[in-house]
Amino acid sequence: MNKKFDKNYKIISNVKVHGNYFELKIKAPITVKHCHPGQFFMLSIPNVFLRRPISIHNIKKNTIIFLYKVIGDGTRNLSKIKSGKIQLLGPLGNSYYDLNFVPSSQKINNKSCNFSPIIIAGGTGIVSLYFLAINLNTRGTIYYGVYSEKDLLCLEKFKKIGWKIIISTEDGSQGYKGYITDILHKDLRNDNTLFVCGPASMLKKVSQIAKEKNINGFASLEEKMACGIGNCQGCVVKVKGQNKRVCRDGTIFRIEDIDL
Amino acid sequence: MNMIPNLGINFLGIELKNPVLTASGTFGYGYEAEDLIPLKKLGGIITKTITLHPRFGNPQPRIVEVESGLLNTIGLQNIGVMSFIDEPLDRLSKIGVPIIVSIAGNTEKEYREIAKILNMQNNSIISAVELNLSCPNLRKKPICHNLSLMQNIIKGVKKILKIPIIAKLSPLVADIPRLALAAQNVGANAVTLTNTYPAVAINVKNFTPKLSTINGGMSGSCIKPMSIYHVYNAYQRIKIPIVGCGGIMTGEDAIEFMLAGASVVSVGSASLVSPKNLIKIINEIEFILKCKSIKSIKEVIGIVNSKILK
Numbered sequence: 292m293n294k295k296f297d298k299n300y301k302i303i304s305n306v307k308v309h310g311n312y313f314e315l316k317i318k319a320p321i322t323v324k325h326c327h328p329g330q331f332f333m334l335s336i337p338n339v340f341l342r343r344p345i346s347i348h349n350i351k352k353n354t355i356i357f358l359y360k361v362i363g364d365g366t367r368n369l370s371k372i373k374s375g376k377i378q379l380l381g382p383l384g385n386s387y388y389d390l391n392f393v394p395s396s397q398k399i400n401n402k403s404c405n406f407s408p409i410i411i412a413g414g415t416g417i418v419s420l421y422f423l424a425i426n427l428n429t430r431g432t433i434y435y436g437v438y439s440e441k442d443l444l445c446l447e448k449f450k451k452i453g454w455k456i457i458i459s460t461e462d463g464s465q466g467y468k469g470y471i472t473d474i475l476h477k478d479l480r481n482d483n484t485l486f487v488c489g490p491a492s493m494l495k496k497v498s499q500i501a502k503e504k505n506i507n508g509f510a511s512l513e514e515k516m517a518c519g520i521g522n523c524q525g526c527v528v529k530v531k532g533q534n535k536r537v538c539r540d541g542t543i544f545r546i547e548d549i550d551l
Numbered sequence: 552m553n554m555i556p557n558l559g560i561n562f563l564g565i566e567l568k569n570p571v572l573t574a575s576g577t578f579g580y581g582y583e584a585e586d587l588i589p590l591k592k593l594g595g596i597i598t599k600t601i602t603l604h605p606r607f608g609n610p611q612p613r614i615v616e617v618e619s620g621l622l623n624t625i626g627l628q629n630i631g632v633m634s635f636i637d638e639p640l641d642r643l644s645k646i647g648v649p650i651i652v653s654i655a656g657n658t659e660k661e662y663r664e665i666a667k668i669l670n671m672q673n674n675s676i677i678s679a680v681e682l683n684l685s686c687p688n689l690r691k692k693p694i695c696h697n698l699s700l701m702q703n704i705i706k707g708v709k710k711i712l713k714i715p716i717i718a719k720l721s722p723l724v725a726d727i728p729r730l731a732l733a734a735q736n737v738g739a740n741a742v743t744l745t746n747t748y749p750a751v752a753i754n755v756k757n758f759t760p761k762l763s764t765i766n767g768g769m770s771g772s773c774i775k776p777m778s779i780y781h782v783y784n785a786y787q788r789i790k791i792p793i794v795g796c797g798g799i800m801t802g803e804d805a806i807e808f809m810l811a812g813a814s815v816v817s818v819g820s821a822s823l824v825s826p827k828n829l830i831k832i833i834n835e836i837e838f839i840l841k842c843k844s845i846k847s848i849k850e851v852i853g854i855v856n857s858k859i860l861k
């Protein structure tokens with residue numbers, strides 16, 4: 292059982308990265324030790340009722356970094372907080388470390404990674420996958436689909452760690468025009484391991500491709516959440532025909548197990 | 552200010568440390584938050600409603616936030632009574648607070664079947680049973696819309712169980728006091744007022760309903776005054792105690808319900824926002840009593856109501 296905390300943290304900064312995207316840094320000396328790739332926090336935000344789920348984007352020393360897009364009231368109000376404290380619940384959900392790799396039994400954080408990782412990110416799905424990538428100790432390829440050029444995030448960061456980046460935009464403003472899943476297909480080999488996070492339509496397509504080509508992979512799911520800890524059954528999805536709570540049993544599931 | 556008020560209350564013969572219970576369906580099977588709050592401090596735990604057979608519940612989306620609250624359509628997803636007595640009940644019994652098990656069925660017979668199974672358990676584990684007579688998920692209409700069906704269910708379960716039973720009613724009835732009285736007349740030991748309020752939310756961006764089932768149940772701060780209304784009005788008509796429920800976020804909210812006539816309260820959405828709110832509510836109740844130099848929580852029950860009746 293992963294340790295989680297529900298407490299106030301000091302905001303170090305909360306600034307616009309570009310467009311509608313903001314980066315929030317909080318000081319969390321003890322909590323950082325319990326944060327692993329794939330996990331998220333529920334953030335308390337003024338003037339909205341429920342907390343909002345946001346993934347861990349990075350950990351640097353004592354700092355947790357979040358990267359989020361302003362979508363509606365919650366994220367808008369969040370973007371307006373400039374200093375002071377913020378209450379967070381987490382880290383929540385499973386992490387890539389919790390999942391046992393088959394056929395290779397090695398843990399994902401092992402020094403010698405002998406699989407070739409492919410990250411497939413849609414929109415803000417890239418946020419949590421970056422935290423995975425920097426912990427993988429191996430390079431791979433990222434297939435990154437967004438609506439428009441101005442939605443592209445983290446490109447420099449992925450370049451810095453030596454990843455190959457393939458981009459698609461729906462409006463054609465950069466890279467391939469269309470969906471990332473259109474071009475993914477032909478490049479995949481079955482020694483790849485897929486890590487995917489993005490909208491449901493994308494996950495569905497990727498899981499089809501993975502099944503067809505018999506490729507291993509993991510999908511991180513997003514659902515509307517009320518509690519984030521498994522109490523309300525609000526975020527339940529079907530996995531291998533069983534009900535699973537995205538917030539507690541996931542967010543990461545084996546790609547072949549999800550029924551989308 | 553040094554006096555420590557007594558929050559303890561005897562509810563249906565059960566000694567509660569304080570009047571704060573968890574509301575059914577918002578606290579899982581009772582122990583999911585054990586690493587976040589000291590469960591021992593709670594007045595009691597009302598578990599997720601269980602049915603005779605497991606239920607998968609409704610499709611996504613099941614949750615939508617609204618102004619000061621949320622709508623849900625979980626669809627009574629639960630593991631069924633047999634699995635419930637296997638694991639969760641065992642773990643619950645180790646927490647050390649009174650456990651109230653919420654049950655629901657499609658028919659009178661189903662309620663009785665579940666009661667029979669619960670009855671076979673070690674008597675000391677379950678302190679009371681809450682009959683969810685108000686869930687819109689099982690039938691087209693909540694059971695408590697059909698007065699004679701509701702009464703038959705209460706009578707049927709009452710014959711089987713020796714422990715107290717609490718009837719949880721829907722707010723969507725013409726006359727809650729009459730319904731509560733009807734429950735009392737056939738042997739309900741208490742009533743919970745109330746369950747969620749039927750509600751709909753529509754996405755104007757794409758002209759589609761926000762919940763998979765369109766209709767959902769509303770909970771949270773936004774329903775509080777309406778639930779207090781029901782408690783206030785029922786208190787004048789019935790003798791059995793009331794579990795006040797709906798939008799309690801603070802100790803002040805809890806006391807408000809008690810002033811209107813609730814003997815204890817159950818807290819749902821606030822604990823979804825943060826399980827810590829349950830502990831905060833208990834501490835705030837104590838603080839309010841201290842400030843008002845009230846020695847025991849029992850003194851506040853229904854006093855606004857009694858004053859006005861005089």
Ligand SMILES: Cc1cc2nc3c(=O)[nH]c(=O)nc-3n(C[C@H](O)[C@H](O)[C@H](O)COP(=O)(O)OP(=O)(O)OC[C@H]3O[C@@H](n4cnc5c(N)ncnc54)[C@H](O)[C@@H]3O)c2cc1C
Binds near residue numbers: 343358366513615
């Ligand atoms: C596990 C998880 C991790 C996430 N990580 C990130 C991240 O790192 N960066 C980021 O920008 N976004 C992330 N999201 C999406 C983010 O939670 C939503 O964009 C945010 O909740 C929107 O809130 P709002 O009030 O601004 O928007 P509104 O649309 O007004 O929100 C209304 C309600 O819908 C919910 N909601 C809206 N969009 C989503 C969504 N995509 N997923 C789940 N609930 C949603 C909100 O929480 C709120 O309850 C994550 C979602 C999940 C489930």
Ligand SMILES: Cc1cc2nc3c(=O)[nH]c(=O)nc-3n(C[C@H](O)[C@H](O)[C@H](O)COP(=O)(O)O)c2cc1C
Binds near residue numbers: 719745771774796
């Ligand atoms: C996600 C969710 C699930 C619920 N499930 C149940 C349930 O299984 N049985 C039940 O009797 N009430 C259920 N309820 C209703 C609550 O117990 C409570 O009556 C209602 O939410 C009002 O209280 P609140 O405003 O404090 O949440 C549920 C409420 C929510 C929000």
Ligand code: FES
Binds near residue numbers: 516520
């Ligand atoms: S959000 Fe409540 S169970 Fe997942």
